[in-house]
Amino acid sequence: MHEAPIIDLGGFRLDLSIVIMLVVTCAIVFIVAKLATRNLSVENPGKLQNFLEWAAEFVRNMISSTMDWKKGKPFLSLAMTMIMFIFVANMLGLLFGVVTEYTDADKAKIFGKEIISVTEVLHEQHEKHPGEEAHAEVAWWKSPTADVSVTMGLALLVFLLSHGLGLFKNTKNYLKHYVQPYPLFLPINLIEQLSKLVTHGVRLFANIFAGEVLISTIMTLAKASAMGAIFSVPLLMVWDGFSIFVGAIQAFVFVILMMVYISQNLETHDEH
Amino acid sequence: MSFVWENTVIALIAIGILYFLLNKYAFGPLFSVMEKRRELVQQQLNEAAQTREQAAAYVEEQKSALQEARKEAYEIIEQSKQTSSKQAAQLLQQAKEEAERLKDEAVRDIQSEKNRAVEQLRSEVGAVSVKIASKLIEKEVSEEKVQGELVDQYLKEVGGRS
Numbered sequence: 069m070h071e072a073p074i075i076d077l078g079g080f081r082l083d084l085s086i087v088i089m090l091v092v093t094c095a096i097v098f099i100v101a102k103l104a105t106r107n108l109s110v111e112n113p114g115k116l117q118n119f120l121e122w123a124a125e126f127v128r129n130m131i132s133s134t135m136d137w138k139k140g141k142p143f144l145s146l147a148m149t150m151i152m153f154i155f156v157a158n159m160l161g162l163l164f165g166v167v168t169e170y171t172d173a174d175k176a177k178i179f180g181k182e183i184i185s186v187t188e189v190l191h192e193q194h195e196k197h198p199g200e201e202a203h204a205e206v207a208w209w210k211s212p213t214a215d216v217s218v219t220m221g222l223a224l225l226v227f228l229l230s231h232g233l234g235l236f237k238n239t240k241n242y243l244k245h246y247v248q249p250y251p252l253f254l255p256i257n258l259i260e261q262l263s264k265l266v267t268h269g270v271r272l273f274a275n276i277f278a279g280e281v282l283i284s285t286i287m288t289l290a291k292a293s294a295m296g297a298i299f300s301v302p303l304l305m306v307w308d309g310f311s312i313f314v315g316a317i318q319a320f321v322f323v324i325l326m327m328v329y330i331s332q333n334l335e336t337h338d339e340h
Numbered sequence: 341m342s343f344v345w346e347n348t349v350i351a352l353i354a355i356g357i358l359y360f361l362l363n364k365y366a367f368g369p370l371f372s373v374m375e376k377r378r379e380l381v382q383q384q385l386n387e388a389a390q391t392r393e394q395a396a397a398y399v400e401e402q403k404s405a406l407q408e409a410r411k412e413a414y415e416i417i418e419q420s421k422q423t424s425s426k427q428a429a430q431l432l433q434q435a436k437e438e439a440e441r442l443k444d445e446a447v448r449d450i451q452s453e454k455n456r457a458v459e460q461l462r463s464e465v466g467a468v469s470v471k472i473a474s475k476l477i478e479k480e481v482s483e484e485k486v487q488g489e490l491v492d493q494y495l496k497e498v499g500g501r502s
Contacts, residue, residue, distance in 0.1 A: 074344065086347045090354040097358060101366035108373045110380060121374060124367075145367045149359045217347035225352055 070167060070207035070284065071189055072215070075181040084178065089212040093157045101152070127151060130324050135331035143330060146229075150222070151323040154213060154272065158315030161211030161280050162308055165287075171203045213318075214277040216270065223269030226326045231261070234333030241336050268325055275318045279311040462499060466492055 073084040104116035113121065127147045131140035170186050177183065186204045193202035212218050234242035246257045286307060290300035470488050 072344070081344055081346045083344055083347050083350070086350060090351060094354055094358040098361055098366070101362050101370075105366045105370045108369050110373055110376045113373075117370075117373075120366075120370060124370065124374065144371070145363045146359060148367055149355070149362050152362075153355060153358060212351070215344075215347055217344045218351040220343070221348035221351035222355065224348065225355065 070205050070210075071185045073178065073183050073206045073208060074185040075178065076184050077181075081184070083215070085206075085208050085210060086212055086215055086218060088208065089157070089160060089210060090218070093153060093160060093212055096156050096160075097149075097152045100156075123152070124148060127323070130320075131327050134324065134327040135334065139334060140327065140331070143327065147323050147327060150326060151319050154222070154322055155316060155319040157211050157213040158276050158319060159211075159312065160209075161214055161276065162283070162311050162315070164209065165207060165284070166209035168206045168208065169203060170206065171201055210280060211276050213272055214280045216273040216277075219273040219276075220266075220269035222272070222322070223265055226268060226329060227265040230326075230329040230333045233330060238334050238336060242333055245335075264329060268322070268329070272318050272322050275314050279307070279314055282307055283311070458499070462495060466495055469495070 072086070074081045075084060076082075100116075101120065104114075104120035106116075107114060108117060124144070128137075128144060131137065131143060131147060134140070170183075170190065172190075183206065186206060189204040190202045193200070193204075231242075247254055248257075283304070286300050286304050289296040289303075291297075466488070469491055473487065473491065
């Protein structure tokens with residue numbers, strides 16, 4: 069298992085790999101979007117502009133499949149940002165990995181700060197197996213979405229947004245929905261909402277994390293022996309292809325669920 | 341696997357900044373361009389529909405104009421036919437009248453000619469008969485004038501009877 073490079077900034081545990089990866093992801097998304105919209109043209113769009121317009125059209129169709137387009141229009145930008153961010157984030161972990169290995173707790177430092185996650189692990193291993201050489205590996209490059217705290221952050225954003233919108237823009241129907249069909253169902257409805265939040269974040273995290281775990285496992289196999297190295301090549305190819313698929317699907321699923329949750333909380337039941 | 345809430349905060353900040361930047365610099369302009377294109381297409385469609393309508397109206401107009409021209413031509417032909425037949429009738433009538441007039445004139449001429457001939461004949465016959473008679477009865481009739489009157493009277497009676 070790879071550790072995360074966490075340093076302590078006065079009680080604030082800063083995960084450097086997450087900071088790096090979030091910056092990289094945001095930069096890639098922004099640069100792609102900016103390049104695509106550099107020479108905007110109404111009548112003669114360029115290739116990248118066409119691509120981004122196709123993406124916008126795709127997201128637009130996703131939104132209008134969950135709610136009335138008039139209601140869903142303000143979320144187009146958010147959905148575009150989300151799907152691009154998550155897709156790029158999912159893909160980043162597949163490219164390569166940067167892993168550093170530490171055996172000495174005193175050397176596990178960066179910018180003169182102690183990497184607390186590494187020292188913790190090293191001390192633990194020392195206590196468990198005194199005398200043996202302890203070691204810890206730190207992954208610096210990985211998908212930001214392979215971290216549960218990041219995906220839960222995204223899920224939390226969606227949770228707060230959808231419930232905020234429901235509470236302030238659709239107050240009566242939103243509150244009524246908690247005691248339907250009977251007031252007895254209130255705890256069940258509360259659990260449902262909470263489970264939506266948890267599954268929304270964990271689904272994305274688990275899919276991407278599992279993909280990365282399997283990739284690092286295959287890498288371990290490749291390092292183990294010559295035969296393992298030979299076998300690992302087709303395995304890695306297959307699994308990388310599948311991971312690209314999973315990454316794309318998860319980005320899609322995350323965004324469509326976001327739109328579904330928002331539309332559920334904005335539902336007015338006018339038609340009934 | 342451990343939950344580091346700091347990561348959550350950082351992720352939220354990152355996505356917030358990304359959303360703000362994309363919205364301001366990329367998606368805003370992109371969506372406005374897409375909207376403009378939609379409007380352009382809509383406008384062109386409308387224009388095309390309008391043009392088609394105009395073309396249809398124009399064709400309709402042309403058709404009615406053609407119809408009218410045809411009707412007019414028909415009317416003209418009809419009118420000229422009528423005029424010509426009327427003229428023909430008029431000509432015929434004129435010719436008839438002329439012929440009638442000529443005939444009447446001729447009849448009148450003949451009549452007057454005949455009357456004159458009769459008159460002449462009468463006077464000649466009167467003179468001749470007077471001469472004959474005077475030659476026959478030269479000795480008995482001395483007063484020629486009285487005899488001539490007698491003969492005239494007699495001949496008048498004869499002419500009136502004939």
